[in-house]
Amino acid sequence: MRRLLPFLLITAAATAWAAGAPPAPPSTTPASRGDGWPVASAAAQGWDTATLGTLPARMADGTYKKITSVVVADHGKLVYEGYFNDGSADALNDVRSATKSLTAMLAGAAIQRGAIKDVHAPVYAFFPDVKLDRPDPRRASITLEDLLTMSSIWECDDENQFSTGNEERMYIADRWLDFALNLPVRGYAPWVQRPAEAPYGRAFSYCTAGAFVAGAVVERAVKKPLATFAREALETPLGITESHWNVSSEGIGMGGGGTRYRARDLAKFGELALDGGRWNGTQVLPAAWVTAMLTPHAQARDDAEYGYLWWRFHFMVDGVDTPVWAMSGNGGNYVFVVPSRRVVAVITSQAFNERFAHPQSQALFRDVILKALPKR
Structure with a gap:
């Protein structure tokens, strides 16, 4: 952030x-x-x-x-x-995007508890209530692992000010989750590696919106606020007594940044x-x-x-x-x-x-x- x-x-x-x-x-x-x-x-x-x-x-x-x-x-x-x-x-230090790594830990804790099947769980299945302005069947293939590895097919790049999914556009949206789930599928300029050509078979693009949605997946799966689950799964076992987690404009835990x-x-x-x-x-x-x-x-x-x-x-x-x-x-x-x-x-x-x-x-x-x- x-x-x-x-x-x-x-x-x-x-x-x-x-x-x-x-x-x-x-x-x-x-x-x-x-x-x-x-x-x-x-x-x-x-x-x-x-x-x-x-x-x-x-x-x-x-x-x-x-x-x-x-x-x-x-x-x-x-x-x-x-x-x-x-x-x-x-x-309490504001560590901004270091929060993303904690979201990865919470995803593992949710999988351990059986709330999420595995990293191959399809993301959109967790949000049947979100209205998609321009439905695209290709989005159904996006998995939790795609979000955790910053390699989903969304057109989302925080390092490109022209990107549709740039985080600054999300922050001014009324509903961050709707913003993210409605992102278009990305294209590939001639100078950009496609997944099949990239190391590990994934085309990386730094996307805070994706980390936010990964946190929202955890929140939906465990049926409690992300901060509450963080306290239960990480903070209490580690003896951490004080922290601060941000929420989006609609009240969803911000798994992409700003924890303290x-x-x-x-x-x-x-x-x-x-x-x-x-x-x-x-x-x-x-x-x-x-x-x-x-x-x-x-x-x-x-x-x-x-x-x-x-x-x-x-x-x-x-x-x-x-x-x-x-x-x-x-x-x-x-x-x-x-x-x-x-x-x-x-x-x-x-x-x-x-x-x-x-x-x-x-x-x-x-x-x-x-x-x-x-x-x-």
Whole structure:
């Protein structure tokens, strides 16, 4: 979701730095808050704490702008926790499209409970009450998996301002669900890959309307608001006590963006993905679903693949190309999951609609967190 939120960021740390006194670094061992997170000393775990310790100065001198929190977990233990630019441990961070990854988790929970048969369930069958202005029999083939992989046949592309399904058009509609279900079938310009020609047999097109409908499918299937189901299926098992979910203009849970969570709670979602659906030994999501969710199903860009509403990026770690799964949202909000190193990293940011936002957060992850990893 794209909303411009201009504001002035003045912090005590920045003031102290400007006066010549370096800001105090975050604690080398995060606080134990009784929220289910074990904590450990980064130094004792072998992290390069000198590199991690550069973050306060880089925030204060403007190297990294509008970053509000950085939280890192290593092998199931929090080892770093820093808050900047008015961020705090209790702040509910608007993570925008990182919400989509939670919708994928809720789809798996709904399938586990038998409310949805499987990912091949036809989407339109869940909405017999929605009037279609221009019925097209081809839409009947659209499945939940098509929405989870951003590869449906709808003409919907948030990165194309001329697209019929661009998210900004949905936001001003009276009924978002009707807007999405009435989207036309896409065509293919000569320079655009057709599904049969694309890797994984799917033509990717980033479509928030599709993620919204995926959330609406879950809501219809479980017969309760998306926020209620999220609390039941994810938040309560993870010990998350506070969150915020948006709804559409007609009151349907917004599975495409705008949820708000504490940084430490966002890290729990990353740990859930990292540990095969388990949290502190309890199976919260089916392991098979997490495996499917974190399997490439579409080529999103030349340098990134897409699972079920999760991105897979590539970073160099010790000279080796290392896949990193991520929840990603406008403003540079991320939950990074590094399976090969058993690491989860959360970066929250308020650089909404800024061109530098995503490159900045990825640079912070690469140049600080990955650089500080314990040596093997």
